[in-house]
Amino acid sequence: MVVSDESGLNIDCGATIPPPDLLTLRMWVTDDKYIKTGENKLLLTPTNLPQMSTLRSFPKGSNNNCYNLPLKSQSKYLVRAGFYYGNYDNLQKPPTFGLQLQSGSVNVKVTTSLDFDPIYHEFIIFTTKSNFDVCLVQTQEDQTPFISTLEVTIIDQKAYRLMNENMALYLESRINYGVDKSVPERLLWYDEKYNRIWRPQEDPRYLSNQYGFSIQLTSMNEENSPPDVVMCSSIEAHNASESIVLPIKFRQKSQVSAYFVLYFDVIAAYKPFEDARTVSISIDGQLMNTTQLPGLGSGEVVSMYPVKVTGGMATLTIASAGGTTTSPPALLNAMEVFSVLDVSNVGRSSESVLGSSFSLVLLLSMLYCMEWIDF
Known part of the structure; x- marks a missing residue:
């Protein structure tokens, strides 16, 4: 049976009757209440994700293709837009277009492909008002924007504690280490209350450790509420003298400010x-943190911001700091990496705009009058 978790809104774009979500047991709804433009399309290419079998396309090229979502104001949300081309138009030409959130304060480029895996763009953002818009923008004349899924999940204000209201987090990677692809990246809604996607990954250079999924830990009470499934597996160096070294790619090649969570x-x-x-x-190569890990029954979450990254690449190194060759080696269970976007201009009130306009009018009036003053 599919269960609704009442913590968010999961939209199956272009669907008339959303299929059941047997992976997470989340409830999906159609998108007709949230947007007035676009056309429903059924994919020609089969997919293993039922919610990706339909999409909404915007062939008229208008830049007013916006979903208007009724969210809580002054709240923190995870927002994820999903795109699966699937050759729905039988043209074999996956498009590129723009994705905008919250009145254009967040603006990213969406590049789709013929791959069988969907593309996601995910953000953690503060809402400034009760109506939240997500827009698909045509950036090239012969390219038609589309969207397959749109998911928003409210998260605790204490989560991702280094955030403030002037920033949004743009997901670069989220990895569940120490497990192979037999472990699902999407978890049941009661195991993952923030609806995050954790991509499983083993690294042949290091040991993979897995405790098992039947144990109930206390991770939901830890910072950011990581799922127990994620905290029950890890990669580990072979000995105390070996470090875990992980390259991290960023979408943007210029300098970015990054937010790391280990x-x-x-x-x-x-x-x-x-x-x-x-x-x-x-x-x-710059030491960011040294921490002692707790014993059994509890975990440790290390958040780091700001981290300056240039050239679209960073190297994370985790080493044993025990001081002896017999110390336990370094390990890592999971990691999230975000680019930080500046949204400080969001939410200017109508009063402030009116005030600026009034000041401009007053200044022009004064200058006009000064022409007639004889000094």
């Missing part, structure tokens, strides 16, 4: 009577 739990790698694990965390 998740640690020793449960999958714990050995009886081992010393407490202490790890040092460096990015591009």
Whole structure:
């Protein structure tokens, strides 16, 4: 049975009757209440994700193709737009177009492909008012924008604690380390209350540890509420003298300000009577944090912001900081990496605009009058 979690809105774009979501048991709705433009399309290419079997396209090229979503004002939301071309138009020409959020304060480029995997653009953002808009913008005359899914999930104000209202987080990567693709990236709604996608990944250079999924930990009470499934697996260096080195790609090649979140739990790698694990965390050779990991039954979340990244690439290094060759080696359970977007101009009130206009009129009036004053 499909269950609604009442914490968000999951829109199956272009659908007339949304198919059941057997992966997460979340409830999906049609999009006709939230947008007035566009056309419903059924994909010609089959997909393993039922919600990707339809889409809404915007062939008329208007820049007013906007979803208007009734969200809570002054709240924090995860917003994810999904795109799966699937050759729906039988042209074999996946388009490129723009995606805008919150009155254009967030503006990113969407490049679709003929791949069988959907493309997602995901953000964590503060809402400034109760109506939140998501717009599809034509950027090339012969390219038709479209959208397959639109998901918004409210998250706790304390989550991603280094955020403020002048910034939005744009997801670069979110990885569940130490497991292969047999572990789903989308989890049941009661296991993952923020509706995040955790991509499973093993690294052949390091040990993969997995405790099992039946245990119930306390991770939901930890910073950002990581799912137990994620905290029960990890990658681990072979010994204390070896570091975990992970390259991280960013979409933007110019300098960006990044937000890193690293998740640690020793449960999958714990050995009886081992010393407490202490790890040092460096990015591009600069030491960012040294932390001692707690014992069994609790995890540790390390958030780092701001981190300056240039050239579209960063290197994360996690090393054992125990001080001896017999110290427990470094490990990592999961990681989230975001680019930080400046949205400080969002939410200017009509009063402030009116005030600026009034000041301009007053200044022009004064200058006009000064022409007639004899100094």
